[in-house]
Amino acid sequence: xxxxxxxxxxxxxxxxxxxxxxxxxxxxxxxxxxxxxxxxxxxxxxxxxxxxxxxx
Amino acid sequence: xxxxxxxxxxxxxxxxxxxxxxxxxxxxxxxxxxxxxxxxxxxxxxxxxxxxxxxxxxxxxxxxxxxxxxxxxxxxxxxxxxxxxxxxxxxxxxxxxxxxxxxxxxxxxxxxxxxxxxxxxxxxxxxxxxxxxxxxxxxxxxxxxxxxxxxxxxxxxxxxxxxxxxxxxxxxxxxxxxxxxxxxxxxxxxxxxxxxxxxxxxxxxxxxxxxxxxxxxxxxxxxxxxxxxxxxxxxxxxxxxxxxxxxx
Numbered sequence: 001x002x003x004x005x006x007x008x009x010x011x012x013x014x015x016x017x018x019x020x021x022x023x024x025x026x027x028x029x030x031x032x033x034x035x036x037x038x039x040x041x042x043x044x045x046x047x048x049x050x051x052x053x054x055x056x
Numbered sequence: 057x058x059x060x061x062x063x064x065x066x067x068x069x070x071x072x073x074x075x076x077x078x079x080x081x082x083x084x085x086x087x088x089x090x091x092x093x094x095x096x097x098x099x100x101x102x103x104x105x106x107x108x109x110x111x112x113x114x115x116x117x118x119x120x121x122x123x124x125x126x127x128x129x130x131x132x133x134x135x136x137x138x139x140x141x142x143x144x145x146x147x148x149x150x151x152x153x154x155x156x157x158x159x160x161x162x163x164x165x166x167x168x169x170x171x172x173x174x175x176x177x178x179x180x181x182x183x184x185x186x187x188x189x190x191x192x193x194x195x196x197x198x199x200x201x202x203x204x205x206x207x208x209x210x211x212x213x214x215x216x217x218x219x220x221x222x223x224x225x226x227x228x229x230x231x232x233x234x235x236x237x238x239x240x241x242x243x244x245x246x247x248x249x250x251x252x253x254x255x256x257x258x259x260x261x262x263x264x265x266x267x268x269x270x271x272x273x274x275x276x277x278x279x280x281x282x283x284x285x286x287x288x289x290x291x292x293x294x295x296x297x298x299x300x301x302x303x304x
Binding site: 002003009012013014015017018019021022023025026029030033034036037038040041042043044045046047048049 | 098099100102103108109110112113116117120155156159162163166167170171173174272275276279280282283284286287290291295296298299300302303
């Protein structure tokens, strides 16, 4: 095993800020983007299912 | 079977149904490969002799940078096809790719910055590689702003295609910037002509993450293309039936 404890793993040999700062932002945007895309599709379907006069 | 031609899925209705069938698999691949890449990258790949653990940013930095360039070329390609052949779904794909490409460009810049600070001592430098990647982000944002500012869909697609195609010249500039100029950014870690300059396990984690990002990009781009197809064909029968099925 490469890490002897969890705290050693999270410390990343003193590079915690850089490693976790990079990974956290990457994960955050890759969670938000699919959510936005799904919401866009859902809203398009809702708009399309409204009666004609309202959709114009 | 001879009704199944390459153009079959160019019809938005069929494209929509195909994506619904495909996306669960793409997500399973994206998540599974990401977990495998993270496990190998953090628990199998050894510490780097010179950079310590800071190098582990490579497992997302390089895949994101690759995707940012490949997606731009894909966007320019589909925009050109949509323009030349008047293919509706191709133009929608081009528009659907742009936000995902911009997201990966941002991730490449962000993770690069967080890697540059501990290794170069600076968050940012106006080096040819970094600057051309920043221009790529502006090209994506410019494309998105341009097509969304034009109300006429067909005119928007054409104008976007011109911008996307002209901007494609930036992609080889990014790729070869580390060869053509003296950059602080290092040269290519792996290439088609030379043996990789890194440990096998590091390479494996990076390649698995690249495949994961690919599957992610397909899934998100396809979902956004579905949304665009619904918006453009709101009066079509297939949209009504899709809405009836999915809006429970």
